[in-house]
Amino acid sequence: MVLLKQLPDLVEELEPSPDGTDIDREFIKFILNEFDDQALEEALVTKESSGAEVIVVALDEPEVDQVLYTALAKGADRAVKLTGVPAGTWVPTHLRAAILAPFVRELAPDLVLTGVQSAEDLDGQLASLLGGYLDLPHAAVVVGLEVKDSIARVVQELGSGRSVEEQITLPAVLGIQAASQAPRYAPISKIRQAMQAGGLEELEAPAPVDSADIAIAQVRIRRLYAPEKSTHAEMLTGDPGEVATRIAEILRSKGLVKA
């Protein structure tokens, strides 16, 4: 099972909403969280090597149908959209995990994959929270995965080039950092085909795990703001030639250009 989530495209301008506690979600573009895309790829690779069935799951959030159909076009076997969730606002990761936990428990997949993090994970990352709610082993920053029988061999990056390898008895939840190959591309024609075939299952989201209420209520965003640009770079303007000349001068003045 792969858990997917849409994120505001970070290349776009993000503005706080008028009350200053969320971003203005009305006109922004959403894209699949890049690490969820890696998780999907790793699931598809696993399917190819071990014959697993891949189910992609997302909460009913803006522009999510597109993501689910794309996943089907890439080779996922089932796509499920959980409806009846808070719409058009920031969903705390605790709430996301608390909604997904009963659903995962019911379907009982051998392996749950999701992205290591998302840029909106203000109150924690999904893999570890979901692992917590389900009392399943979990691991973050996963860059290697091999599944055999009901054992996963997992490689986690520890930082500075170090990594650790371990063996996990399934089921487990993994936060994928990078798949073993770059995420595949689904041609528009195939996505369109998937859309025409329908096949998106819409299910009512289960009631969230009760114990999540507290952790959700206790974290309150008071203010959302763009960082003060007190240390902002001095911007070099002009045509490319002028900017290049300035940069070369700066490097020369520091003695960094040999010739």
Added chain:
Amino acid sequence: MGEENVMSDDILVIAEHDGSNVVDVTFEMLSAARELAKDSGGKVLAAMAGGAALAGSLGAFDRVYLIDDPAVSNYSPEAFEKAFTHVVRDVDPGLVLTSTSTMGLDLAGGLSVAWPAPLVSYVVGLGREGDDVVATSQIYGGKLLAEVVVDSPHAICALIAGSFSGQPSPEAGSPDVETVSLEGIGPSRTSALAVHEPDSGGVDITAADILVSVGRGIGSKENLEIIEELAEALGAPLAASRPVTDQGWLSKPHQVGKSGKKVKPRAYLAFGISGAPEHLEGMRDSELIIACNTDPDAPIFDVAHYGTTVDLFDLVPELTECIQA
């Protein structure tokens, strides 16, 4: 707010080590905790799993809970989570500080559910207002800051490394070390197999005076050619952000950042790199940073000394020419 919501003043830092040294972020968490405890008079405590020989170099903590048990002799997310949860419940601090390292990402969520306590991640600023913890988090890849109020008797904050200053200060006292045993923690479904050290092969980007660094903005492996020409003209090695190495456009030893190399050249030229916190962690201390990114709001411009929004495909060939001239 009721009496039951009053937070203990004690702060527990989850110390990190790499087997041979205490990792810097530990001292950053220590100084953040000291700052918070200054007014409240709370104690600043550390919990560390394995690395018994390093407990003495933790310095200015009031007490260290050292988990010394075969179950944590190698990193295992499950054993570490159980071990730290055990210590946290036993010590019952108001606030637990961890980082957004792999260990922190593994621990924070599970601990948040098990302890239980609310969690704030990506923290770059921390304060107290009365009984509330007020944390500032960097979200949306560093494009926005969120000021978060936590009204709870317990809280967990996961700090981004490099956001707080902190120096090792082993001379500042030898903390009282209490060894914790893990009896009754139960079997683990996760078993550690091996720790792999970085392969030292290939380029060494940490030694260069000047680095030409490239991000996803380059678009494809074929496009790297123009960057290679510039690097060659400058006699500089190529560096890269994570997507570039993940795609296999450049090999891993070129990667700068949290899971790559930490670099501090005399000049760092960044082309098509947005400046996500995980990238900044590896290069923000460079002496001179010049960034090229078509998005005027890209966070890289907050750490760069000079910036330009000229398209890299227009700029780089011109720059190569200027350097060769």
